[in-house]
Amino acid sequence: MPVFPASSPSSPSSFTPSGAPWRPAATAAVVARLRAAGCVFAEDEARLLISAAPTPDRLTALVDRRAGGLPLEHVLGWAEFCGLRVTVDRGVFVPRPRTAFLVHRAAACGPPAGPGRPAPVVVDLCCGSGAVGAALTEALGRVELHAADIEPAAVRCARRNLAPAGGRVHEGDLYEPLPARLRGRVDLLVANAPYVPTGAIALLPPEARDHEPLLALDGGADGLQIQRRVAAGAAHWLAPGGRLLIESGEHQAPDTAGVFAAAGLIPRVDRSEELDATVVTGTRPHRAPVP
Known part of the structure; x- marks a missing residue:
């Protein structure tokens, strides 16, 4: 469905490199199309799609994809996350705004690098795009x-996002692909592991359940299946005093804290009402033996 009719003076035939003749006129048409498709933030999305389109034909293609249900981030090819523009390929989990709280909590826990100090060792499990x-x-x-994910598409995407920072991305199941030399050396272990209970997958928005990998969403019967596996292996990889941080559902957090305690970690739960986000932190005691 074209955004502009063929007879419109703002049709592709009047396109100029500056985009001045058609971009302002496109806004109302794009907003109307997105609203009709059920996009809640139609005005904001229209602005992003218009800015991403070099020609009216390209704009029509982008709007068609978004109106057809493709996540906006997959249409654009990127997501804004913590002030960064992160590449997000189709078929890769889209970073959520609430996950910024996981970053904030981890940054508050992390030992800063400085003169005479070694760089902190950070591992991002279930890394998705590497955001x-x-x-x-x-x-x-x-x-x-270091980052790891079991999905090949996510690994390819994360390698592009993390290469500028010198990050190394490993393909495999949780800890399995990590270099053995990291055992007992990790200062911060972060994991945005899937925590949606299997029975609730059907209740997710179509953008998620139809366009993101099931492995990135499904946390098992109670949503804690992957979290248990992450917690069970954490003490082998964390340095003494190192921390594991996992995003969790608000009502799941007490159970996640119990999982951490059973794995020998000292749990703490933090909540951000502003971001509607919950993070559970588990600290490896300095003197406790590794199980």
Whole structure:
């Protein structure tokens, strides 16, 4: 469905490199199309789509994809996260605004790098696009960053996002692909592991359940299946005093804290009402033996 009719003076035939003849006129038409498709933030999305389109034909193609249900971030090819523009390929989990709280909590826990200090070792498990690792590197400065994901598409995407920071991205299941030399050396271990209960997947917005990998959403029967696996292995990889931080649902957080305690970590729950986000932190005691 064209955004402009063929007879319009703002049709592709009148396109100029500056975009001045058609961009202002496009706004109302794009907003109307997006509203009709059920996009809640139609005005904001229209502005982004128009700015991304070099020609009216390209704008029509972008609007068609968005109106067809493709997540805006997949249409644009990027997401804004913690002030960064993060590449997000189709089929890759889209970083959520609430996950900024995970970054904020991890940055508050992280030992800063400085003269005479080694760079903190940071591991981003279930990394998806690598957004958390990229934002945490930006917040902490110099770090030794490793990330891992089981999805090949996510690994390819994360490698592009983390390469500027010198991050290394490994493909495999949780800790399995990490270099053995990291055992007992990780200062910060962050994991935006899936925590949606299997029975609730059908209740997610179509953008998520139809266009993001199920492995990035499904947390098992109670939503804690992957969290248990992450917590069970954490003490083997964390340095003494190192921390594991996981995003959790508000009502799941007490159970997540119990999972951490059972794995020998000292749990803490933090909540941001502003971002509607909950993070559970588990600290490896300095003197406790690794199980």
